[in-house]
Amino acid sequence: MTKDINELFTKGKDFLDIYSKVAEFSKELMEENRKLQGRINELIARREAMLASGGDEQESGLMRRLEELKKEKQEILNHYRQVEEENKDFLHRYMEIETENNNLANLYVASYQLHSTLDLKEVLEIITEIIINLIGAHAFGILMLNEKRAVLEPVKAEGIPIEALPTVRIGEGIIGKVAKDGETYYRDPADKPLPTDYSHPLVCLPLKIKEETIGVIVVYKLLAQKAKLVKVDYDLFNLLAAHAATAIFSAKLYGDSVRKQATIKGFLDLLTH
Amino acid sequence: MGHRVLIVEDSPTMRQLVAFALRAIPDLQITEAVDGLDGLKKAQAGNFDLAIVDINMPLMDGLKLIGILRQDPKNQRIPIVIISTEGGVETKRRAEALGVNAYITKPILSGLVYKTVKALLEGEEAGGGEK
Numbered sequence: 559m560t561k562d563i564n565e566l567f568t569k570g571k572d573f574l575d576i577y578s579k580v581a582e583f584s585k586e587l588m589e590e591n592r593k594l595q596g597r598i599n600e601l602i603a604r605r606e607a608m609l610a611s612g613g614d615e616q617e618s619g620l621m622r623r624l625e626e627l628k629k630e631k632q633e634i635l636n637h638y639r640q641v642e643e644e645n646k647d648f649l650h651r652y653m654e655i656e657t658e659n660n661n662l663a664n665l666y667v668a669s670y671q672l673h674s675t676l677d678l679k680e681v682l683e684i685i686t687e688i689i690i691n692l693i694g695a696h697a698f699g700i701l702m703l704n705e706k707r708a709v710l711e712p713v714k715a716e717g718i719p720i721e722a723l724p725t726v727r728i729g730e731g732i733i734g735k736v737a738k739d740g741e742t743y744y745r746d747p748a749d750k751p752l753p754t755d756y757s758h759p760l761v762c763l764p765l766k767i768k769e770e771t772i773g774v775i776v777v778y779k780l781l782a783q784k785a786k787l788v789k790v791d792y793d794l795f796n797l798l799a800a801h802a803a804t805a806i807f808s809a810k811l812y813g814d815s816v817r818k819q820a821t822i823k824g825f826l827d828l829l830t831h
Numbered sequence: 832m833g834h835r836v837l838i839v840e841d842s843p844t845m846r847q848l849v850a851f852a853l854r855a856i857p858d859l860q861i862t863e864a865v866d867g868l869d870g871l872k873k874a875q876a877g878n879f880d881l882a883i884v885d886i887n888m889p890l891m892d893g894l895k896l897i898g899i900l901r902q903d904p905k906n907q908r909i910p911i912v913i914i915s916t917e918g919g920v921e922t923k924r925r926a927e928a929l930g931v932n933a934y935i936t937k938p939i940l941s942g943l944v945y946k947t948v949k950a951l952l953e954g955e956e957a958g959g960g961e962k
Contacts, residue, residue, distance in 0.1 A: 664848065664938075671843065692938050782918050
């Protein structure tokens with residue numbers, strides 16, 4: 559029994575020692591905390607005083623530098639935006655020049671080919687090639703003026719049988735009116751479709767030498783992948799209106815002169831032999 | 832040494848336009864064939880780096896010509912560009928099955944032809960073409 563009391567007493571003493579140590583440690587912590595709080599207050603007061611007096615020399619230098627860098631950054635950003643705009647402008651101009659180059663290439667080749675022969679059949683073939691390959695038409699025809707009958711007669715057709723093309727009186731319907739007035743007729747393929755007969759073309763182009771119309775080109779349908787006519791197509795139609803007409807006219811004159819020359823030669827041969 | 836290109840096209844206008852479009856590629860040697868059969872003869876006789884082929888041509892159409900070229904050990908790997916009025920999906924699928932590298936539908940833009948051919952000659956994918 560005495561032994562148990564002694565053990566209990568010893569444990570109580572140990573507990574008292576630990577408690578004393580904890581109390582002492584807590585006291586130390588409280589003291590340390592108080593000191594740190596004092597230090598923080600001191601630093602806050604110092605900072606506020608510095609800010610109120612404009613900071614020391616080094617800090618104001620750094621602030622100035624910071625402002626300069628901010629300004630520089632803004633200038634660089636402005637310059638970057640300006641260059642970006644210029645790039646967009648250059649890209650736009652590049653695309654315009656490329657389109658112009660494409661158009662000029664087409665016009666150059668069309669013009670070159672139209673005047674590359676004096677054979678009427680070949681000239682008509684070249685006109686056909688230009689309309690298919692450079693404009694992208696699927697169904698079209700060429701009608702030439704028969705002056706004696708005052709009608710336009712089909713001489714060439716592509717994508718449609720030539721027999722299907724009408725013979726048109728000057729001044730009659732869209733085609734006849736184009737031949738009479740010499741003004742090109744265009745209809746937007748996206749517009750409300752007109753009756754599907756050959757008197758309602760998509761495009762009707764007069765072939766003119768000065769003010770005289772010698773024939774017309776009638777386009778009825780574009781290639782499936784060609785949704786509408788674009789600027790170069792109108793340029794090509796304008797080129798065809800003038801150059802195709804002169805090419806056909808020259809080829810006809812040349813053909814006539816060759817025939818007449820052959821006749822005269824035959825006649826002379828008859829006289830001299 | 833420059834590249835050699837074979838243009839197989841029955842239309843003189845198109846041959847001139849394609850040749851005109853490619854004029855900016857340095858040292859390019861162009862050989863023209865007026866139909867499929869002429870194209871086959873020239874392809875077998877020559878040594879070309881690229882062929883531009885139309886589809887609708889007299890004597891032999893372009894797809895048949897390409898089929899024969901793809902069986903020919905000499906020409907089976909050359910890049911082929913089709914330039915045609917045929918814009919249908921089925922024709923394009925047939926061309927793709929024959930190993931055509933680019934397909935351009937008419938009416939053509941000379942800039943597109945130039946970019947497509949240049950890219951293929953430089954061993955790149957035909958970024959400019961429709962395929």
